[in-house]
Amino acid sequence: MTNIFALAIHGGAGTILRSTMTKELQTQYEQGLKDALSAGYTILEKKGNSVDAVAAAVMCLEDNPLFNAGKGAVFNNIGKHEMDAAIMNGKTLEAGAVCGISTVKNPVLLAKTTMLYSGHVMLAGSGAEEFALSQNLQFENDAYFYTQQRYDQWQEALVENKVQLDHTEKKMGTVGAVALDCFGNLAAATSTGGMTNKKFGRIGDSPVIGAGTYANNATCAVSCTGHGELFIRLVVAYDISCLMEYKGLSLKEACDLVVYNKLVAINGEGGLIAIDKAGNIELSFNSEGMYRASIDINGNSIIKIYKD
Ligand code: GLY
Secondary structure (H helix, E strand, O other): OOOOOEEEEEEEEEOOOHHHOOHHHHHHHHHHHHHHHHHHHHHHHOOOOHHHHHHHHHHHHHOOOOOOOHHHOOOOOOOOOOEEEEEEEOOOOOEEEEEEEOOEOOHHHHHHHHHHHOOOOEEEHHHHHHHHHHOOOOEOOHHHHOOHHHHHHHHHHHHHHHHOOOOOOOOEOOEEEEEEOOOOOEEEEEEEOOEOOOOOOOOOOOOOEOOOEEEOOOOEEEEEEEOHHHHHHOOHHHHHHHHHHHHOOOHHHHHHHHHHHHHHHOOOOEEEEEEEOOOOEEEEEOOOEEEEEEEOOOOOEEEEEEOO
16 A cells, blocks of 8 residues: 545536636636546545546436436437446456436446446446446436526527537537556546536447546546547547557556547537546646646646636
């Protein structure tokens, strides 16, 4: 056991501008990030493991209506919530993922339960929800997942679709966490409502192991946020791990290459958080902003939203 542990979280990347943010709202976002950081870090401080820490941090973000996951999940094109989540243990390479679920309060907890008890890696839709029932997880109805802000965003997107065929929706959000625990083990977790007005049945990168979520003690743990289709096509999280493993790049070099070069080359807007086995942290994004926070191995914490 060591005294070295660290945690990073994100609450989504996208068009986040100072000019469109009120002071009150910014304070609420910062408090939400602080609460999630504290939920995960408390576990690490008490010599808990990285899987539990990332799950706790992500659950806290899922319970906060400001973030696009769990309670704050966006509406799809038929006015429903379809959520995706994943978790991965860097020590064992065990992983759990769920996609297209609508009634489970904490999708990341279902992903963790899937990893631990289902004998499978990925469960979808009604099968995932039936498994959640068998594991006594908490369910919520449509009213719980309704937020006025998300409903208004969906209505706005619907209207824009009617008048603009090549509509580009920039209301991307997702939450995630990566951690190194005092046993030297890495973990990553990601949860999302996807993209506003997405097609019914669309699955993003978050639950796809290697695309939006990946952890491997040999290299790093990564959780992504952004335009999922592009992150799937570039297998972003695993690519960062591979660049470290096969090419000997540092965490920073690998993240810079993927986020600022490879993703940009295919218009893949978004970002990611990553941590390596030494506890180095990267919070990289090529969008206007990314809700993000971390506590490094020296106990120094940061909470940031914008580019500068
Ligand atoms: N990055 C989340 C999604 O595209 O669903």
